[in-house]
C-alpha cells in the first residue's frame with residue numbers, strides 16, 4: 622500500500638473494531654472494493670451519471686451523505702485508515718447505499734491508475750495539515766499530485782479543497798494557481814470563507830483544530 626516514500630497520513634489502524642464493523646469488513650468491503658490495476662470507474666456508473674471521488678474521507682459521513690443525496694452519482698472513496706473505512710461501511714450499510722466504492726489505501730496510488738478524464742468531481746476535505754515547516758513535504762497537495770489529479774478529472778470537472786489551516790489554504794491556492802490545469806472559481810470572499818451550499822460538515826471540521834475558520838476552495842478543471 623505504500624509505493625510513495627513519504628507518508629501523507631498518520632495511523633492506518635486505531636482501536637480494535639467492534640464486531641459489527643469487523644463483520645462489514647468481511648462481508649461488505651469485498652463487494653464495494655475498487656479493483657487493482659488500471660481502473661475506469663465509468664464502467665460502473667449508472668446511465669448518464671457522474672463519478673465523484675473523496676480523498677481521505679475519514680469517518681465517511683460526508684461521502685455517505687453526498688452518495689445519499691445523489692444516487693445518480695458513483696461515489697468513490699480512498700482512505701488509508703482502516704477504522705475510517707469500517708466507519709464508512711457502516712454508513713453505507715445503514716443507509717442502504719448502492720452507489721459507493723471504496724479503497725483502503727493511498728489516493729496517490731489510486732489516482733495514478735484511474736482512466737484519464739474519468740472523474741467529474743473530487744473532494745479533499747481537511748487533509749492532514751502537517752503544520753510544521755519540516756513536514757510540509759508530507760502534505761498531499763504537491764505539484765505532482767495536482768498534475769495527476771488533473772489527468773484524472775475531465776475538462777469542466779470540479780475539485781473542492783477545504784482546510785482550517787490558513788497556511789495550507791494559501792499553499793494549495795498557490796500551487797493550483799501555478800498549474801495550467803485548474804481555475805479557482807471564487808468571485809467574492811464569501812465564496813471561500815463559508816461552507817458552499819452543498820457542503821456537509823465533517824467530523825474533523827467539527828473539532829476545529831486549525832488556526833482559522835474553515836476555508837473552502839473550489840476549482841474547475843480547464
Ligand SMILES: C[S@@+](CC[C@H](N)C(=O)[O-])C[C@H]1O[C@@H](n2cnc3c(N)ncnc32)[C@H](O)[C@@H]1O
Pocket residue numbers: 629630631676677678679680699700701702705726727728729746747748749750761823824825826
Ligand atoms: C485530518 S483527516 C480528515 C478526515 C475527513 N476528511 C474529515 O474532514 O473528517 C485527514 C484524512 O486524510 C487521510 N489521508 C491522508 N493522506 C492520504 C492519502 N495519501 N490518501 C488518502 N487519504 C489520505 C487520513 O488518513 C485522514 O483520515
